[in-house]
Amino acid sequence: MFKKFREKLKSWFKKTEEKTDEITEVEKEQIEKYEKIEKNIIKKSEPSLKPKEETKKGFFKKLKEKLKFRITENYFEEIFSELEMLLLENNVALEVVEKIKSDLKKELIGIEINKNEVEKTIKQALRISIESLFPEKIDLIEKIKEKKETYVILFFGINGSGKTTTIAKIANLLNKNNLSCILAASDTFRAASIEQLEKHGEKLKIKTVKAEYNSDPSSVAFDAIRHAKSKKINVVLIDTAGRMYTKKDLMMEMEKICRVSNPDFKIFVAESITGNDAIEQAKNFNETIGIDASVLSKADVDERGGTAISIGHVTGKPILFLGTGQNYEDLEKFDEKKLIESLGLD
Secondary structure, eight states, rough: OOOHHHHHHHHHHHHHHHTSSOOHHHHHHHHHHHHHHHHHHHHSOOGGGGGGHHHHHHHHHHHHHEEEEEEHHHHHHHHHHHHHHHHHHHTTTTTHHHHHHHHHHHHHTEEEGGGGGGHHHHHHHHHHHHTTTTTOOOHHHHHHHHOOOOOOEEEEEEESSSSSHHHHHHHHHHHTTOOOEEEEOOOOOSHHHHHHHHHHHHTTTEEEEEOOTTTTTHHHHHHHHHHHHHHHHHHHEEOOOOOOOTTTTEEEEEEEHHHOOOOOOEEEEEGGGGGGHHHHHHHHHHHHTOOOOEESSGGGSSSOOOOHHHHHHHHHOOOEEEEOSSTOOOOEEEEEHHHHTTTTOO
8 A cells, every 4th residue: 555655755855865965064174184094094005895885984984973963944945845755655645744734844853963964863753743634543343342332333324435334334344343233224215225235244144224216315224223222233234325525505404414313423434546636535524423433445456545544633523444355354544653654654
């Protein structure tokens, strides 16, 4: 995952290190002084054993270890302008880029370090900043078990986000954790949506509560919850019609489903590869309905990674899972440490 982003970051770090190799006037004086000492030592020893270029390379390597480098505001602004473009190009939200910049300025400007430790120092500061973007984790399985009564989960997102497949994956996860569940086909508008959910239910041996197309989605959710409580089923998973977050009437209908079903947990599903659009969707759904967590589908084909970095900070709610394929087992618990590793910041 995030291959393109990682390669771009690697290239940027190399450039920042190269910029520190530009010799200042003070350093020139130090170099001349050390060169004279070096030449005298070589002259008195065996010059034939130390070829000139080899000696020079070794000398500059040693010198770089001794020379100190101060990160000035001008140097910071110069290197960050390139990092800023890199982050934006890889789907990192603007407000997240601004936070990263603020964090790095506080950590880096004015510090004095050895020249050969510049990359390491900047990388560490960037890693700490990105780690701070992720809200506190939620263990969904534990939350369900804590309630000891029927737990209701509502799923929403726009059409094509992988919402129905994600519901099936979570149903499979619940089964593996010895938690019974039922599916509610509250997407009564999209053609074949009920059949799609029902097919997943049949494969997983899970009941699907449904009604006719164009029925009231809230009533389907209500019936599923009532059935689950009567049968002491642990979890109700409610599918909903894909809502465009710009359509006010559809969002109002989603609010009605929330009122009727009174869910314990609301999950927003988005495609990782849609970048800033997914972040805007999450922000609007959170403001209108209030989300508890997100799931990002198609993370396995996301070469940029900006959505995974940004969505938690923008909504203030954690990412629960990453969808990493079409099989029911292709649901990976989100781990920010693994994301950091994917970006080469470990």
